Amino acid sequence: MAWVFASTAFAQLSNYLGPGILTRGAGDIGTRSGQEVDLRFYVDVSGIYDNGIQPLAVDSKGNLVQVNGLYGTEALWGAYGVHQWRRAQLGLDYRGDYRYYANNSYFDGSDHFLTLGYTVQKSRRLYFDLTGIGGTLSQAIGAVPGVSFPLQTFTTQPTALLFDNRTYFGEGGASATYLLSARTSVTAGGEGFVIRRQSNELIGMNGYTLRGSLQHRMSRRTSVGAMYEHLHFDYPGAFGEATINTLEGMFATQFSPRWTFSASAGVYQAEVEGIQQVAVDPAVAAFLGVTQTSQTFYTKQTFPALGAHLSRQFKNASLNFDYTRYVTPGNGVYLTSRTESGFVSLSYTGIRKFNFGISGGAYSYASVGQDIQPYRQFTGGTGLTYALTHAIHFTARYDARHQEINYAGFRTNSYRVALGLAFSPGTLPLSLW
DSSP states (O other), rough: OHHHHHOOSOOOOOTTTSSSSOOTTTTTTBBBBBBBBOEEEEEEEEEEEOOOOOOOOOOTSSOOOOOOOOOEEEEEEEEEEEEEEEEEEEEEEEEEEEETTTGGGGGGEEEEEEEEEEEOOSSSSEEEEEEEEEEEEEOOEEEEESSOOOOOSSOGGGGGOOOOOEEEEEEEEEEEEEEEEEEEEEEEEEEEEEEEEEEEOOOOOEEEEEEEEEEESSSSSSSEEEEEEEEEEEETTTTEEEEEEEEEEEEEEOSSEEEEEEEEEEEEEEEEEEEEEEOOOHHHHHSSSSSSSEEEEEEEEEEEEEEEEEEEEEESEEEEEEEEEEEEOOOOSOOOOEEEEEEEEEEEEEEEEEEEEEEEEEEEEEESSSSSOOOEEEEEEEEEEEESSEEEEEEEEEEEEEEEETEEEEEEEEEEEEEEEEEEEOOOOOOOO
């Protein structure tokens, strides 16, 4: 599809909206340290040590099982980059791995993550954006090390997985932007997404979103706008569904050649129905011999929607701050939930041999409808690559996560250490994160 669109291009793709708010399509997919790079392949072999694996299992006393001290070998491979046509841009980021544990082969496995984005200008006034995300992950931490999400997505939040159980996901979307004038544009589009989980005890999800927006460029560096979004989540197996309608105002500005800021604020109304377990009245329990039963629920509530993004582009580095307060389809235990998150990341690619990345943040779930306590987690990670030769690179990575549900007394810590060598010919340092 990308090649067909590109064959009709006849002018240079331009940044016509200034600091756009709803930039999708190719966006930053395939870039490193905020810069576009040619397509690059790599293969990495590392020694790994994992602590705090959380399978969906309990011991003979009913306590959650946590697996510690796993060590072994991991092969990591992938490709990233950006390709430009005269009026089109394609971004690619793929990562895959296979891990082998010498002391517990039950947790051996392979994970994959692919992101594609394509933007094309069909005429002076009409632009199209296409996106695709897909893959499978089996561990919340360490799966496809350093994987990042350059798009807002409802399917790929690996660190929010409560249990280390295999998840399959896919998401695809398209949108069109039409320029009403030199300063004003309208955008319409949507996505469809699906999640399936290996364990029957964890709940999958089907969903879609439709959105429309109006953006106006007040000046060369500042844009304002408004957006309406309609979301629908459906949980297979009669676990329920949710419909969410959102209205937001948006603002974006580039207040210096290297600093950009965007923000959105509004409200969303969540209409949720489902099934949950409830305690049976003691008298009924004595009569029937059961202590719990299933009960349907329905709720309709309104919540604030907030978002902010601040970025700084250096010559060889990028710095990003993100904050979001919105809705999520859940993680297989928590279904439709209010989510609040804040993250910061720094990526540096040296001129000659060195790449360094560090990131961290916090994430929380508060269920809409289910009578369960909020879930919180904190994550952090850092990694580096160093070019030993033109094609051989030393790699190192450390990731950590803390999870907690206060009412249930659930608190766990997990981390991973990886050291290895990578093969990737190129004039620039290999940038994995």
